[in-house]
Amino acid sequence: MPAPHDAQTFALGDLVLQRGATLRGAHLAYRTWGRLNGDGSNAILVPTWYSSWHDQNEWMIGAGKALDPDVHFIVSPNMLGNGLSSSPSNTPQPYARGRFPSVTFVDQVEAQHALLTSLGVTSLALVTGSSMGAAQTYQWAVSHPEMVRRAAPIVGASKTSEHNQVFLKSLAQAMRTDAAFAGGEYLPDAPPLAGIRAFARIYAGWGLSQAFYWQREYLEMGFSSLEDFVVGFWEGYFLDGRDPNNLLTMLWTWQHGDVGLTPGFDGDTEAALRSIRCPVLAMPCRTDLYFPPEDEQWASQFIAQGEVRTIDSVYGHFAGLGLHAPDNEVIDTNLKELLSR
Amino acid sequence: MPAPHDAQTFALGDLVLQRGATLRGAHLAYRTWGRLNGDGSNAILVPTWYSSWHDQNEWMIGAGKALDPDVHFIVSPNMLGNGLSSSPSNTPQPYARGRFPSVTFVDQVEAQHALLTSLGVTSLALVTGSSMGAAQTYQWAVSHPEMVRRAAPIVGASKTSEHNQVFLKSLAQAMRTDAAFAGGEYLPDAPPLAGIRAFARIYAGWGLSQAFYWQREYLEMGFSSLEDFVVGFWEGYFLDGRDPNNLLTMLWTWQHGDVGLTPGFDGDTEAALRSIRCPVLAMPCRTDLYFPPEDEQWASQFIAQGEVRTIDSVYGHFAGLGLHAPDNEVIDTNLKELLSR
Numbered sequence: 252m253p254a255p256h257d258a259q260t261f262a263l264g265d266l267v268l269q270r271g272a273t274l275r276g277a278h279l280a281y282r283t284w285g286r287l288n289g290d291g292s293n294a295i296l297v298p299t300w301y302s303s304w305h306d307q308n309e310w311m312i313g314a315g316k317a318l319d320p321d322v323h324f325i326v327s328p329n330m331l332g333n334g335l336s337s338s339p340s341n342t343p344q345p346y347a348r349g350r351f352p353s354v355t356f357v358d359q360v361e362a363q364h365a366l367l368t369s370l371g372v373t374s375l376a377l378v379t380g381s382s383m384g385a386a387q388t389y390q391w392a393v394s395h396p397e398m399v400r401r402a403a404p405i406v407g408a409s410k411t412s413e414h415n416q417v418f419l420k421s422l423a424q425a426m427r428t429d430a431a432f433a434g435g436e437y438l439p440d441a442p443p444l445a446g447i448r449a450f451a452r453i454y455a456g457w458g459l460s461q462a463f464y465w466q467r468e469y470l471e472m473g474f475s476s477l478e479d480f481v482v483g484f485w486e487g488y489f490l491d492g493r494d495p496n497n498l499l500t501m502l503w504t505w506q507h508g509d510v511g512l513t514p515g516f517d518g519d520t521e522a523a524l525r526s527i528r529c530p531v532l533a534m535p536c537r538t539d540l541y542f543p544p545e546d547e548q549w550a551s552q553f554i555a556q557g558e559v560r561t562i563d564s565v566y567g568h569f570a571g572l573g574l575h576a577p578d579n580e581v582i583d584t585n586l587k588e589l590l591s592r
Numbered sequence: 593m594p595a596p597h598d599a600q601t602f603a604l605g606d607l608v609l610q611r612g613a614t615l616r617g618a619h620l621a622y623r624t625w626g627r628l629n630g631d632g633s634n635a636i637l638v639p640t641w642y643s644s645w646h647d648q649n650e651w652m653i654g655a656g657k658a659l660d661p662d663v664h665f666i667v668s669p670n671m672l673g674n675g676l677s678s679s680p681s682n683t684p685q686p687y688a689r690g691r692f693p694s695v696t697f698v699d700q701v702e703a704q705h706a707l708l709t710s711l712g713v714t715s716l717a718l719v720t721g722s723s724m725g726a727a728q729t730y731q732w733a734v735s736h737p738e739m740v741r742r743a744a745p746i747v748g749a750s751k752t753s754e755h756n757q758v759f760l761k762s763l764a765q766a767m768r769t770d771a772a773f774a775g776g777e778y779l780p781d782a783p784p785l786a787g788i789r790a791f792a793r794i795y796a797g798w799g800l801s802q803a804f805y806w807q808r809e810y811l812e813m814g815f816s817s818l819e820d821f822v823v824g825f826w827e828g829y830f831l832d833g834r835d836p837n838n839l840l841t842m843l844w845t846w847q848h849g850d851v852g853l854t855p856g857f858d859g860d861t862e863a864a865l866r867s868i869r870c871p872v873l874a875m876p877c878r879t880d881l882y883f884p885p886e887d888e889q890w891a892s893q894f895i896a897q898g899e900v901r902t903i904d905s906v907y908g909h910f911a912g913l914g915l916h917a918p919d920n921e922v923i924d925t926n927l928k929e930l931l932s933r
Contacts, residue, residue, distance in 0.1 A: 413818045414797065414805035420822060421793040425766045428786040445769040452762040453794055456755065461884050464755035477754045481761060540881065543802050 254492055255306040258282055258335055261366045266337070269514075272352030274342070279366050280335035281305065281328040284312055285320035291373035296363065297327045298380040298387035300407075300572065301501055302493050305329050310573030311379075317586030323376065328363045330383065332500035336362075339435070339496035348496050349435015354504050356390040357513055363387075364395060377590060379403040381571040382542070383501065385533075386411070386508045389550075392527045393510045401589050402531045405582060406539055406562075406571030408546040410520050411508040415541045418457055419506045425449040426495055435496045443495055450498070451485040458485075460538035460567035468565065472574075524553035532589045534582060536562040536570035560585055595833055596647040599623055599676055602707045607678075610855075613693030615683070620707050621676035622646065622669040625653050626661035632714035637704065638668045639721040639728035641748075641913065642842050643834050646670050651914030652720075658927030664717065669704045671724065673841035677703075680776070680837035689837050690776015695845050697731040698854055704728075705736060718931060720744035722912040723883070724842065726874075727752070727849045730891075733868045734851045742930050743872045746923060747880055747903075747912030749887040751861050752849040756882045759798055760847045766790040767836055776837045784836055791839070792826040799826075801879035801908035809906065813915075865894035873930045875923060877903040877911035901926055 258280035266277040282305045287294060295318055297308045305327035312318045318325050329335040331354045339351035346352060367375075375398050378391045385407020392402045393409075408415075429446030431437055459468070469480035489498070511520030531554050535544040544561045551557035562581050564570040570578040599621035607618040623646045628635060636659055638649045646668035653659045659666050670676040672695045680692035687693060708716075716739050719732045726748020733743045734750075749756075770787030772778055800809075810821035830839070852861030872895050876885040885902045892898035903922050905911040911919040 412802065412806055413808070414800075414802040416818065417793070417797040417805065417822060421766075421790065421797055424786075424790040424793045425762075425769060428766060428769045428790045430771045445765075449762065449765040449769045449790070452758070452765045456758040456762055456798075459755075461753065461755040461881075461886065464758065465753055465886070467754070477757060481758060540802075545802065545806070 252488070252491060254334060255304055258305065258329065261369060263337070263362055263365060266358070266362060268352055269355045269357045270353045272346070274337055274346060274352060277331070277337040277362070279328050279331070279337075279362055281326060281366060283370075284325040285323050287324040287371055291371045292376065293322065294324045294326060294367065294372040294375050295377045295379070296367070296375050296391065297325060298359070298363065298378075298384040299327065299330050299333060300380065300382035300384045301505060302333070302489070302498060304333060304335055307573065308380075308384075310579060311583070317583050317590055324372070326367065326370065326372070328366055330359055330387075330501060330504070331362060332497055332504060334492070334494055334497045338494070339500055340494040351496060351500050353507075354500065355512065356386050356504060356508055357394060359387055359504070360390045360394045374398050374400055377401045377403060377586070379405065379586060380407070381405040382407045382568065383505050383508075386505070389510050390513070392529060392531060393513050393523045396526060396528045399529050401529055401592070402527070403534065403586055403589055404531070404547075405534045406536050406542050406568050408508070408542050409510045409524060409550045410546075411506055412546055416506050418541050419502050422450050422453055423499055423502055425453055426499060432495060435499070437495070444490070447489050447495060448486050451489040452481060454489070455481050455485040457540050458568050460540065460565050462538060462565035463567060466565060521553050524550055527554050530556040530589065530592060531558070532585060533557070533559045534562055534571065534585060535559065536564050536567060536578070538565055539568045539570070542568060593829070593832060595675060596645055599646065599670065602710060604678070604703055604706060607699070607703060609693055610696045610698045611694045613687070615678055615687060615693060618672070618678040618703070620669050620672070620678075620703055622667060622707060624711075625666040626664050628665040628712055632712045633717065634663065635665045635667060635708065635713040635716050636718045636720070637708070637716050637732065638666060639700070639704065639725040640668065640671050640674055641721065641723035641725045642846060643674070643830070643839060645674060645676055648914065649721075649725075651920060652924070658924050658931055665713070667708065667711065667713070669707055671700055671728075671842060671845070672703060673838055673845060675833070675835055675838045679835070680841055681835040692837060692841050694848075695841065696853065697727050697845060697849055698735060700728055700845070701731045701735045715739050715741060718742045718744060718927070720746065720927060721748070722746040723748045723909065724846050724849075727846070730851050731854070733870060733872060734854050734864045737867060737869045740870050742870055742933070743868070744875065744927055744930055745872070745888075746875045747877055747883050747909055749849070749883050750851045750865060750891045751887075752847055753887055757847050759882050760843050763791050763794055764840055764843055766794055767840060773836060776840070778836070785831070788830050788836060789827050792830040793822060795830070796822050796826040798881050799909050801881065801906050803879060803906035804908060807906060862894050865891055868895050871897040871930065871933060872899070873926060874898070874900045875903055875912065875926060876900065877905050877908060877919070879906055880909045880911070883909060
């Protein structure tokens with residue numbers, strides 16, 4: 252899965268970030284499907300998930316699907332840090348590589364807001380995304396309640412739980428343990444390969460469920476053994492153009508996810524959730540090991556039009572990432588119902 | 593928690609291991625409580641769990657508890673590889689450090705069988721242990737059905753599931769990613785500290801449940817924040833005399849756990865479980881992330897007198913390691929009932 256080449260670029264200018272740094276000459280890479288209607292109201296926003304590019308949202312989009320380019324104007328902006336939008340791997344000094352500044356979900360949403368405004372979008376029929384895309388979905392509903400008409404966070408949360416943070420801390424520590432990481436100043440042709448492999452192997456245990464492995468679902472996916480899956484799928488994915496500094500930048504964003512940190516809420520997550528006006532249909536997966544349904548049930552109680560529909564799948568977190576057709580069906584059906592309201 | 597100094601030593605002589613190596617001049621470190629009765633029938637065996645020493649079984653033992661030294665002769669043998677019994681850290685060359693041979697659960701049980709025979713034990717009223725101690729419990733019931741009258745595996749399994757193996761592979765890879773590990777040939781005064789910290793941080797996510805962290809149970813344990821718990825408890829534990837080669841040796845044993853690999857069963861785990869004659873009371877924890885109750889329910893169906901009683905706790909895997917008084921109570925009550933049969 253090499254990085255896609257069909258992105259358009261939106262110049263953000265000098266982007267002042269929530270934690271204080273200014274990213275000069277920043278940009279967002281994005282792709283659109285369909286056409287904006289006359290009053291700019293048929294737009295759907297689909298942010299990206301951790302380590303992914305916009306093309307990894309394409310499973311949600313198509314004629315006859317909930318996200319239908321014949322009906323909607325669909326925009327998928329790449330997260331800052333993902334290697335296509337401004338990132339450690341493509342930013343000049345002095346903010347290059349290991350010195351790239353900390354980016355919050357608030358920053359992601361403000362950058363995307365500038366993009367949508369430039370495109371003529373006045374309101375959003377739906378914001379939906381998986382994992383870190385779900386966190387951006389919640390952030391949109393809190394940051395811009397005047398624009399978001401519906402929200403559907405999939406396998407993600409409004410606040411990154413402490414258990415989830417422990418998982419993320421272990422990933423970061425493993426990457427940094429490789430001396431070749433060199434504080435993020437490794438050369439592009441000498442990335443910390445052992446650190447990337449350790450990172451991938453940790454992820455392998457968390458990304459899918461106990462039952463997924465018990466049932467050897469990886470055989471269905473075309474892998475010949477457990478080790479073949481760990482190397483072929485997990486190491487292969489993270490070795491294929493996923494820059495370690497980019498990975499750690501996005502990890503920081505994820506680890507510090509909390510809608511309570513939106514300006515005006517002073518760290519009060521419950522108050523931020525209570526401020527959401529639109530219907531929020533959350534879709535966690537029953538067997539997700541780091542975004543368990545309990546996180547979404549907790550958040551939903553503070554949202555006036557909040558609802559949780561759990562995906563019953565052994566694919567764990569990956570039930571929300573488009574890998575497994577039956578789970579994709581469930582999500583599509585739920586999104587259609589939400590859009591019909 | 594420094595290593596205890598109250599162990600006795602049993603000389604195993606030249607120990608021929610299942611995978612072929614001979615560990616010359618091997619020994620077991622062990623401790624006993626109580627006295628063996630006249631016909632050698634009041635013995636209870638309590639093997640150790642991963643990275644632990646025999647003193648970490650003491651929470652199960654005491655007057656009025658199921659394991660009562662006034663009634664029973666209790667023997668706790670340290671696992672080969674744990675630093676007290678023959679291990680990478682205490683074995684001379686050429687099998688020292690990173691070159692220590694692979695040890696299976698069958699090897700562990702045969703070494704313990706030699707010890708018990710030398711002590712005059714003719715049968716075992718009970719074998720019980722937690723985690724890898726549970727694997728040894730199953731192995732005893734398969735290897736020596738003529739000796740084991742009752743078995744109580746706690747938060748462990750008869751076969752290490754593939755998901756569990758993925759977790760273990762990630763731990764090993766993180767340790768080896770530290771260049772200071774040097775293929776296991778690090779000097780005793782220069783252990784791979786970054787690798788140990790990464791190892792500990794991975795473990796932190798798996799050892800306890802999502803709900804444990806959500807409820808911040810670590811505050812009850814005397815830690816002041818999430819990071820204080822990760823450093824103070826997890827890094828502290830693995831930095832305190834747990835030798836990395838020892839850790840990887842025990843990890844190999846764990847990863848290759850499967851009673852079907854007992855000689856005579858040709859890899860047939862179900863047949864090995866069917867050969868168990870004694871009552872087996874398994875106690876998994878509802879929220880255990882790497883030994884989920886499903887593993888035990890699967891095994892139990894093949895054991896004539898098999899039963900599963902799930903511990904309902906948010907302590908995850910650690911519900912079986914003596915850290916949480918209410919869970920200890922549940923285990924003690926179950927063991928008393930089993931011993932009364």
